[in-house]
Amino acid sequence: MGPLRLPSVSLLHKIQYLKCSCLLLSIPLLQKVDMGVFNSTIFNAVSYDFDELIRRASSGTFPIASGPEKSTATGFSSWVFKLSHPETIGQTRSQIFSSAKKQEIDIQKMLSGFNDIIVSPSCRFKEKEWNVIYVDPLIGSASAHYFETSTLTVDNKKLRCRPDVVFHNTLRKELLIVERKVAVTAAVIPPNFYPNILAQLWCYAQIDYEQANWPFFKNILLGAELWSGAQGNLEVTRKLWLRNDRVFKKVEKLFEIYSK
Secondary structure (H helix, E strand, C coil), X not given: CCCCCCCCHHHHHHHHHHHHHHHHHCCCCCCEEECHHHCCEEEXXXXXXXXXXXXXXXXXXXXXXXXXXXXXXXXXXXXXXXXXXXXXXXXXXXXXXXXXXXXXXXXXXXXXXXXXXXXXXXXXXXXXXXXXXXXXXXXXXXXXXXXXXXXXXXXXXXXXXXXXXXXXXXXXCEEEEEEEEEECCCCCCCCCCCHHHHHHHHHHCCCCHHHXXXXXXXXXXXXXXXXXXXXXXXXXXXXXXXXXXXXHHHHHHHHHHHCC
């Protein structure tokens, strides 16, 4: 038997990092990326850190899809999702997805779920005085109505947006724009939430509201409702942000790269 050859210290560090990452997230993490002229390979782990996503976006190794969806909030959000999840693993999602969609029907229950959430040190959400002014009537339909944003353009086209639900508070003169998602995973939700959902909400905050003919407002709240779970267990998480929350500055930087 020959002498035992131990891996280098550098290799041990890499192996340990990958093992720990897989244990924490409980999902496959790696994607092989061809670096072209460098003739080498890198591996990208799942990441929800905006600085890392900006680095990946700037590297040019995550191409932006072409076509009509490119100039939509959904197209931008999908690109951010790919930055976060370099490799998407197919899963059986029918049970979780259908269960979540049944829950989404109850809009008043969703509004009640936001009650008492602390939006900022000086703002705690209360469900009173909110009226529904828009609900996406054709979710999943390419023919559904879109709202436009004059301040955001892609390929010289106004970005098109289609929020799930919009509320107006007649007393406080505020809008609440909500995006609802389903995630087939038991992984812990990131503290700052998922970047792709934040990207979509940020786009909604730029909608030309006068053109949308929505009631007068002084402030905008952005809300997310996420139904998640695995193996038949379904949980809901709701979170609220002010339109000027500093996390959206990172989203704006990603959009600058996306829209070049």
